[in-house]
Amino acid sequence: xxxxxxxxxxxxxxxxxxxxxxxxxxxxxxxxxxxxxxxxxxxxxxxxxxxxxxxxxxxxxxxxxxxxxxxxxxxxxxxxxxxxxxxxxxxxxxxxxxxxxxxxxxxxxxxxxxxxxxxxxxxxxxxxxxxxxxxxxxxxxxxxxxxxxxxxxxxxxxxxxxxxxxxxxxxxxxxxxxxxxxxxxxxxxxxxxxxxxxxxxxxxxxxxxxxxxxxxxxxxxxxxxxxxxxxxxxxxxxxxxxxxxxxxxxxxxxxxxxxxxxxxxxxxxxxxxxxxxx
Amino acid sequence: xxxxxxxxxxxxxxxxxxxxxxxxxxxxxxxxxxxxxxxxxxxxxxxxxxxxxxxxxxxxxxxxxxxxxxxxxxxxxxxxxxxxxxxxxxxxxxxxxxxxxxxxxxxxxxxxxxxxxxxxxxxxxxxxxxxxxxxxxxxxxxxxxxxxxxxxxxxxxxxxxxxxxxxxxxxxxxxxxxxxxxxxxxxxxxxxxxxxxxxxxxxxxxxxxxxxxxxxxxxxxxxxxxxxxxxxxxxxxxxxxxxxxxxxxxxxxxxxxxxxxxxxxxxxxxxxxxxxxxxxxxxxxxxxxxxxxxxxxxxxxxxxxxxxxxxxxxxxxxxxxxxxxxxxxxxxxxxxxxxxxxxxxxxxxxxxxxxxxxxxxxxxxxxxxxxxxxxxxxxxxxxxxxxxxxxxxxxxxxxxxxxxxxxxxxxxxxxxxxxxxxxxxxxxxxxxxxxx
Numbered sequence: 001x002x003x004x005x006x007x008x009x010x011x012x013x014x015x016x017x018x019x020x021x022x023x024x025x026x027x028x029x030x031x032x033x034x035x036x037x038x039x040x041x042x043x044x045x046x047x048x049x050x051x052x053x054x055x056x057x058x059x060x061x062x063x064x065x066x067x068x069x070x071x072x073x074x075x076x077x078x079x080x081x082x083x084x085x086x087x088x089x090x091x092x093x094x095x096x097x098x099x100x101x102x103x104x105x106x107x108x109x110x111x112x113x114x115x116x117x118x119x120x121x122x123x124x125x126x127x128x129x130x131x132x133x134x135x136x137x138x139x140x141x142x143x144x145x146x147x148x149x150x151x152x153x154x155x156x157x158x159x160x161x162x163x164x165x166x167x168x169x170x171x172x173x174x175x176x177x178x179x180x181x182x183x184x185x186x187x188x189x190x191x192x193x194x195x196x197x198x199x200x201x202x203x204x205x206x207x208x209x210x211x212x213x214x215x216x217x218x219x220x221x222x223x224x225x226x227x228x229x230x231x232x233x234x235x236x237x238x239x240x241x242x243x244x245x246x247x248x249x250x251x252x253x254x255x256x257x258x259x260x261x262x263x264x265x266x267x268x269x270x271x272x273x274x275x276x277x278x
Numbered sequence: 279x280x281x282x283x284x285x286x287x288x289x290x291x292x293x294x295x296x297x298x299x300x301x302x303x304x305x306x307x308x309x310x311x312x313x314x315x316x317x318x319x320x321x322x323x324x325x326x327x328x329x330x331x332x333x334x335x336x337x338x339x340x341x342x343x344x345x346x347x348x349x350x351x352x353x354x355x356x357x358x359x360x361x362x363x364x365x366x367x368x369x370x371x372x373x374x375x376x377x378x379x380x381x382x383x384x385x386x387x388x389x390x391x392x393x394x395x396x397x398x399x400x401x402x403x404x405x406x407x408x409x410x411x412x413x414x415x416x417x418x419x420x421x422x423x424x425x426x427x428x429x430x431x432x433x434x435x436x437x438x439x440x441x442x443x444x445x446x447x448x449x450x451x452x453x454x455x456x457x458x459x460x461x462x463x464x465x466x467x468x469x470x471x472x473x474x475x476x477x478x479x480x481x482x483x484x485x486x487x488x489x490x491x492x493x494x495x496x497x498x499x500x501x502x503x504x505x506x507x508x509x510x511x512x513x514x515x516x517x518x519x520x521x522x523x524x525x526x527x528x529x530x531x532x533x534x535x536x537x538x539x540x541x542x543x544x545x546x547x548x549x550x551x552x553x554x555x556x557x558x559x560x561x562x563x564x565x566x567x568x569x570x571x572x573x574x575x576x577x578x579x580x581x582x583x584x585x586x587x588x589x590x591x592x593x594x595x596x597x598x599x600x601x602x603x604x605x606x607x608x609x610x611x612x613x614x615x616x617x618x619x620x621x622x623x624x625x626x627x628x629x630x631x632x633x634x635x636x637x638x639x640x641x642x643x644x645x646x647x648x649x650x651x652x653x654x655x656x657x658x659x660x661x662x663x664x665x666x667x668x669x670x671x672x673x674x675x676x677x678x679x680x681x682x683x684x685x686x687x688x689x690x691x692x693x694x695x696x697x698x699x700x701x702x703x704x705x706x707x708x709x710x711x712x713x714x
Contacts, residue, residue, distance in 0.1 A: 053587065084589030091587050099580035102573075103695045109570075110577040111588045116570040123598075126569040127562070133569075145699065157699035180589055 003030040005066060006184055006216045007052070012061030014047050014240075021047040022058075023240040029184070029233070031068060034210060034217040036227045038251075039237035040260060045220045046094060048237070049186055052218070053091045054080030065089065067183050068214070085114050090182035092173045094189050094220075100162030104153055104172060107161050108144035111179035116140050147175035151205065167198040171205065178209065184216050185209065191223040199223060203230050228252065236260070292351070299347035306342035310335055380647050387553055391546040401545045405552055405617065407657045409610055412556040414637040414649035415563055416606030421635065422644035423563075423572065424599035425579025427484040430471070430491025431634055434604035436498060436626035438464040438611025440505060443514045443621055453517040457612050464608020465601040467494070472600035476593055479582070491631055498623040510622025517616045519547055552613050559606045560646050566602070568696045575599050576644075576696075640681055642688025651689050 007029040014022040022044040029035040037045045050056040052063055052075060063075035065087050073087040083089050099107050109116065119136030120126030126133040148154040151171040156164065161172060170190055177185055190206075191199045207230055209215050221227045227234065227248070234251040236244040238260040244251050251257055315335040321327035387408070394400040413435060420428045441460040445451055451459075475486045498505045505511065516524065522531040524544035531547075532539040566572040574595045577585050585592055615621050637656060641648030659677065663670035685691060 055583075055586075080586045081589050081591050084587055085591075093584070093587070097581050097584040097587075099577045099584065101580055101693060102576060103698075105699050106573055106576075106696060109697065110573050110585070110590070113570050113574050113577075113588065113590050117574075120569050120571075123566070123569055123571045127565050141697070141699070148699075154699075158695060160693075176588070 003032060004068070005029070006031040006068075007218070008062075008064040008066070009048075009052070010062040010064065012048070012051055012058045012063065014044070014051055014056060015059045020240050022051070022237075025061075025237070025240070025242050027235045027242065027245060029216060029218055031216050032210060032214055033232040034206065034219060034230050035233045035235065036219045036221060036231040037235050037237065038221065038224075038227055039243075042239075043237040044240040045237055046188060047240075049091065049188055049218075049220060051076070053089055053186060054078055054083040065184065084180055084182075088180065088182045089184045089186060090177035090180050091186040092170075092177050092188055092190060094192070096166075096169045096173050098161040098169055098173055098176070101160055103158050104148060104161055104164075105141070105144050105157045107172060107176050108147060108179050109140055111176045112140045112143065114180075143179060147178055150208075151175045167194050170194065170198075171202070174205065174209075178213070178215070182215055184218060186218045188220045189222060190219070191221055191226045194223075199226055202226065206230055295347050295350035298350045299343045302346035303339050303343035307335075307339050310338050314338060379651075383647070383650060384557075391549050395542065395546070398542065398545065401542070401549060403657065403661055405545070405549050407654050408549070408552045408556050409614060409617075410634065410637060410657060411650050411653040412552065412559055412610045412613075413607060413634045414641065414653050415556060415559040415646065416603045416610065417634050417638050418603075418641075418644065418646065418649050419563060419566075419575070419606070420599050420603035421638050422649075423567065423579065424575040424596065426596060426599060427480065428487045428600075428603070429484045429628070429631055429635065430487035430489070430494070431603070431607055432626045432628070432631040433471070433491040433494035434464040434467055434607030435611040435614065435630065436494055436623075437467045437604075438608030439615040439621045439626070440498060440511070440611075441608065442612035442615045443511045444504070446515045446616075447511065447513070452521070453515070453612075453616060454520075457609060460612035461605045461608040464611065465605040467608075468600040468602075468604025469597055471604075472597040476596055488628070488631075491626075491628060495623050495626055498626070505623075508622065508624075510620060510624075511615075512620045514615050514619050514621065516544070516619060517548065517551065548613075548617050552610075552617075555609055555613060559609070563646060571595070571598060573696055636678065640678065640688055642685075642690040642692075644693060645688065645690040648688050648690030655689075 005028050009025060009027050009029075012022055012025045013020065025044075025048065027035075037048060039045055047056065051058045051061075054075060058076050061076065065073040065075055067073075067088070073083075075083055075087060075089070078087060084091075099110060102110070116133075116136055117123075120133045121130065145154065145157075148157050151168075151174070153164070153168055153172060153175075156168075161169065164172060170193070174185075174187065174190060177187075187206075191202055194202060203226055206217060206219075210217060219227070219231065231248055234244070234246065234248055235242060236251055236254070236257050238256075243256045243260055244254045246254070315330060315332055317329050317331060318326045319329055390404045391401065394404070413431070416434075417428065417431045420426050420431070438460040441463040442453075442456045445456045445459055446453070471487065471490045475483055478486055499508055501507070518524070519531045522529065522534050524531050524541075524547065526539040527533065530539065531537075531543055537543070567576075574585065574590050577588075577590070578592060578595055578599075582592055585595070614625070618625075633656075637652045638649055640656065641650070641652030656674075659674065660670065663673050666673065681689065
């Protein structure tokens with residue numbers, strides 16, 4: 001466990017009016033690892049994700065991101081599009097958010113917007129067909145092509161994304177997120193709604209992303225098959241609180257986790273409560 | 279609907295048709311009894327006199343009854359088949375013709391002054407159509423590509439027109455200098471509108487833009503010193519052919535080229551001018567669609583949150599869409615001012631915005647060819663039904679309803695991808711699914 005830290009979440013609290021969705025949560029995600037965030041429904045996992053990716057501003061706390069090259073970012077101070085553009089944190093959504101009316105290729109090119117925009121001289125050079133932009137666009141298509149091949153959808157590149165089956169849409173969303181060259185990829189329930197075969201393919205894809213691209217992955221997942229198989233490190237949330245933090249083996253045997261997930265019988269409430277620390 | 283109850287069990291189901299007709303007649307009676315049956319008129323003493331027109335009411339209700347009866351009787355059999363065939367048939371024609379339609383359209387547009395040289399009325403109509411096409415192209419960027427519903431587009435048209443008129447009159451600059459200035463000023467107005475409405479979407483955005491359109495009109499109406507208020511600005515300089523005025527004078531266009539002076543020269547010049555402007559708009563829009571900014575606009579229309587998660591600055595993206603659309607609106611406004619020679623706030627009412635929006639929606643959001651077709655069809659039909667005067671709005675409304683029933687996404691609803699990987703030609707994909 002000596003890999004350098006990529007994301008350091010320090011005492012993050014997120015309140016919505018009277019509701020405390022995340023309460024004083026601290027954890028580390030290490031470079032090149034797959035860190036999973038699990039917990040029952042309503043535990044605050046997606047809220048935490050939204051804080052990391054800038055869609056929410058945490059009420060209290062700090063989110064420190066450190067690139068492998070040493071650049072540091074304080075995510076809680078950045079608007080969401082800068083978090084994607086500069087801090088290079090990419091995300092997918094629980095309910096897939098593709099550009100449904102656009103083709104697969106276009107989806108992946110939109111993800112490379114900032115690079116291509118720069119190459120097109122903020123549109124001016126591109127408008128008059130500069131060869132510099134043409135090269136950049138060819139490069140963008142090449143990258144899109146690579147990811148389409150990786151997710152096995154190359155022959156459907158010119159179909160609209162909305163016409164894809166659900167599992168393929170999930171893979172496309174991951175590919176799209178990878179097109180911004182992220183250092184940290186946040187996946188919100190990528191295996192939801194996938195069958196066993198698709199979910200096995202997803203595991204393979206995620207492991208490959210980590211190995212070949214060195215991208216660290218932060219994962220929210222309910223499918224324990226996926227979580228236990230690929231995660232290096234698991235954080236368990238319940239009612240906005242961290243109740244466990246460790247390797248898959250440690251977490252699996254943790255009494256608090258078992259209590260949170262399975263519930264306990266009525267006559268054991270006191271005992272379980274004491275264990276959980278209430 | 280009749281189609282819901284077993285479609286083709288009986289060929290002629292008279293009782294059912296009668297029932298349906300009776301129901302329709304009842305509804306018609308309810309609607310018409312007060313509107314047509316009873317009427318108040320001013321009597322000779324000035325007091326209101328109640329008169330009844332039950333005869334007319336009976337005729338109306340009977341007409342509805344008979345019409346509905348016949349429809350129920352015949353439609354039942356043909357409806358399903360028709361509905362299946364007609365859209366396919368239309369789509370087939372549309373997709374078959376589409377590759378050539380744009381080229382044919384362009385050639386025809388270029389030839390209009392040659393074909394109708396002696397017909398001043400048609401030339402004026404053609405200028406009007408191309409002007410609205412240009413406005414449609416401009417609004418298409420905002421509404422069709424970026425998906426921002428703008429009900430106040432006429433404001434930019436007005437800003438362009440007034441900018442041109444005022445700059446040309448007060449500074450005596452030529453048309454070719456004023457035109458870009460008018461465009462730039464309209465683009466600024468677009469940015470001005472863009473800033474406060476950045477957070478708004480859909481209906482809310484529509485209402486604010488509607489308000490913006492009215493604000494501009496009211497400013498024009500009330501800022502008497504600058505705009506002349508309701509009297510407008512008259513004597514707006516006419517365009518010249520690169521310095522040669524269209525007059526009978528010795529240094530005029532006709533004399534310089536050794537032609538006999540004719541007022542039609544100016545009309546033809548104006549036609550080619552607006553056509554060039556519209557084609558430029560079209561070219562720029564088509565180019566932009568293939569550039570990152572255009573794809574970002576379309577992505578914004580599809581899903582704004584996903585855009586932000588991918589690092590797209592949605593603020594600047596929206597603002598550029600507003601500014602770009604406004605700029606083309608401003609060009610069209612400058613042209614309008616120079617053509618009319620007179621502008622007043624009356625030319626920039628909400629109904630103009632609505633008309634341009636109708637062109638974009640009817641044409642198919644995002645489709646350039648659709649916009650051109652819709653502008654031609656709508657303005658053409660408007661002129662065609664000129665003799666029917668008060669009924670033409672009725673016909674117009676009915677036509678829009680029909681189009682929206684059969685082509686809910688507009689005349690040209692097919693979206694052309696901005697880029698193709700081009701694998702499909704090589705390996706025709708057997709498992710293509712229909713969208714949705």
